[in-house]
Amino acid sequence: MLDYLVRFAQTHESFRLPELQALASLHHVRLQIIHYSEYFPFAVVRLPDGGSIANVASRAILVQSVYELWGEGRDYESLHASVKSIAVKEIPKYRYTSFKFTFDSFQGSKTSATQCQLIESFSWLDFRGVISMKAAEQSFVIFEEYPSLDNPADTTHKARKFGEIPTKLYLGRLVGLGSRDLINKYSLKKRSYLSTTSMDAEMSLVMANMIHARPGSLIFDPFVGTGSLTISCAHFGAAVFGSDIDPRALRGKNGLGLKSNFQQYETSDQDLGSFTSDLVNTPLRGWSGPSATGNSTHCCEWLDGIVCDPPYGVREGLKTLGHRNDPDRKIHYSADGQALHLHSDYIAPKKPYSFVTILNDLLSFAAAVLVPDGRLSFWMPTADDVEETLPIPTHGKLELIAVCVQPFGKWSRRLITYRKRHSESCPSSPQVSGTYEAMDDTKAVDAEGLESLTATMPAGTQADDLNPFRKRYFEGFRPRTTKQPDKPELSSNS
Amino acid sequence: MAFNPLFLTNLLPRIEWTALRDAAAELGLATLPETKPEITLHRQQSRRQQQQPPSSESEMEETDETTPPLLPMDTTSSNTILDPKDEQVLRDLHRLLLETQVVEGKMVCGNCGFEYRIKEGIANFLLPSHLV
Structure with a gap:
């Protein structure tokens, strides 16, 4: 042959x-x-x-x-x-x-x-x-x-x-x-509804391939925005849906929105719609139900793929639900004594969130809802010149398949792809050798990796404290003379 | 969405049936059978042999037995065989899951009673700060 x-x-x-x-x-x-x-x-x-x-x-x-x-x-x-x-x-x-x-x-x-x-x-x-x-x-x-x-x-x-x-x-x-002709077909230059964070056609189509978007499969993007990633998945026949913390992105305006993008490419049939939600408080979960083996605690997994470009706080703020200065979690009332959150046009408050934490949330979510062999693929930014590069997050139920790097001069972003393990091969024993050959430098470290990740979790309420990459970005990735990672010495400029 | 038996049969084992029946009944759409039907999609023999190389074919056959069926790349509604009774169930399911949409309304949490609003077909699951 x-x-x-x-x-x-x-x-x-x-x-x-x-x-x-x-x-x-x-x-x-x-x-x-x-x-x-x-x-x-x-x-x-x-x-x-x-x-x-x-x-x-x-x-x-x-x-x-x-x-x-x-x-x-x-x-x-x-x-x-x-x-x-x-x-x-x-x-x-x-x-x-x-x-x-x-x-x-x-x-x-x-x-x-x-x-x-x-x-x-x-x-x-x-x-x-x-x-x-x-x-x-x-x-x-x-x-x-x-x-x-x-x-x-x-x-x-x-x-x-x-x-x-x-x-x-x-x-x-x-x-x-x-x-390669699809890059032109899906070019952002020709797309009617866009935002500053829309993913370019080439990369979003590659992501659809990484997560095996295909006819019959169900794909979800928890940071869907203007839908650049789900549009690519729909092209390959997957049924797609998404959520975003900002309902304005989903609705769009002047007749242009997430829906009109699917109409533009004639894939509205593949679009299952979208809802407003925060990944941290997502309504989606694995559910417990009867299994074929009669095990009553069987958890039903139901998503074939998760694809996303999480906001990392530079062009799009990284937020979660909650009030920055409200540790007591009080109900807020208007002057006439009515609880604010019962108003029909109530907008839930949001506070800055840490990128490391959101990645942990994303992996836990994927581990709970992906079917065996289901895939997760997302982007993670990193400053090229710092020692404090974020470690690749790991999870016992997810096997790391590929880490791809796209350099942008002083920083780069990494596309990270995982495959959900079969339940018999996880999660209690961390040393699983999957049937796929993981890339050499990326053998999953499981429990150990999780610990080290937790250790580097930043604390604080300001976006800069929570997100070291954002801070380095707005500092222009200038080399540091002394190691003082927690002092925002340039905060007066920002 | 066009009727897509492949998508629906893949989705079926993942549905929490009681919850779906309850939700459908509340919307006044009670056409689902009481217990979840089991439907498998068979592909036409002749086409299958034409399109699949022998080695991967045997692999797919084996896994079909034990795990949820693998998703074939080339299956469309045109080359699948479906029992007419099963097809009716799938069509009902299609109507409920893919052609039914709440445009304006609310969902009430069965646990705490919190009301999640739906506006312009987009459900809002954001919580006020005292609930997160």
Whole structure:
């Protein structure tokens, strides 16, 4: 069986493999990575148990196309030799089909005359079909990988002139395409209802893939806002709903709101609606009911996926219900003696909340309501230059699957994805080896991780005290001379 | 939402049936059977073999037995077989869960009596500070 070449987009490098692997597991296909480098868009993968790479890649956002790998080599001589040994049985299958040959060079190029010459050198394949550049049944691509200028480990480009001699060559037969066209379809530039925190189309579509949004599944976003994430999930056929602490975001105005966004993409059928709620006091929960085994304390789990971009207090304030200066929790009355909260236009007070705490709440919520193998994926910001980077939160019932990083200069955000464990493999024994291969540096630490997280939980009532990332953001991520993490020395400026 | 048997059969085991019946009765919509029906969706044999590679097929067959059915990627209402009696239950469920919406009203907590308002189809679950 031949290996496959995956032609990634050269962007969001740390998301590319996790997305492909998430889609492989969605299609129940085992995928092995034979060769991959973040500096190049070409990866070689193997499906040891069979399956269709075209199916796996078909909804991938970070994959441009996938190819059956006919050969590889350091130079054209070894590429020809490789094709002769690997693909010899394949060649006769395409003897009489229409075909074309094209080039895909990365970090370098050749003149079209040279390209023609190199394509001609494959005439020994003896294809007798019509050559058609527009409507070929079979498309063959010669891939050229030139030394990467970004890769510090690769010094070959110093010895050679940039873009002159490729260091790696592949020949592939096109078998499938990814879904990069969706980025344009869902582009925020064309969306009618937006806010400052709407997630860009590319990342929200990748998230839909990470959590296996698919026909028949039920997906929830507890910080839904203008719906950028649930819209992507609905595209892949999931039924979606969301909640937000701010009802104004859900309603919108002038006829534009969450609902009109689904109408724009003709996925209103997938939209189950939304409600106003705070994740900390959410009305959603797992319920106890009779189980098949007669165990009366069986807890029913009912969500297939949770996807969200929690507010981290920079562009959107991080709030929970409650009164900042009201430890006694008194009922508030208006002048005429009526309790304020009984008024029909009452707006419940909110107070700043800690980002670390909300992540804990999110994980506990996911652990309670996700079905086994259900997935949780959310964003977490981090300042790149500080030691006090937030640890990745962990939960005994959730297996960490992937951590992807999107850098923004002085800070970055991480997309973290978990899979709900099956109940027999949790939660009492923390050392569970799931059937999935967790990434090496991210083996779940369970109980220990929870403790360390609790220890770093900030205390206070001001947004800056509760949320170190917010504080560092508004300080401009300036390096600190002394370690005084709790003194808001710049508060006079803010 | 269009009638979607796949979604409904996946949802069915997750529903707290008594609570749903009670809520439906309060809204004057009492069409649900007394006990929760068990409905499984069968996919047409021929299509299944065409579309699934042999290895993953056997895997799906096995897991179907023990756990809630895996969600297939390619199942739509057009290629599923559904008992007519089951279909009626699913259609009733579809009508109640997906086509019924309270636009203006309130929900009253059975425990503490707190009233949660629904405005423009959006329920408000926010609590005043003395209750959080």
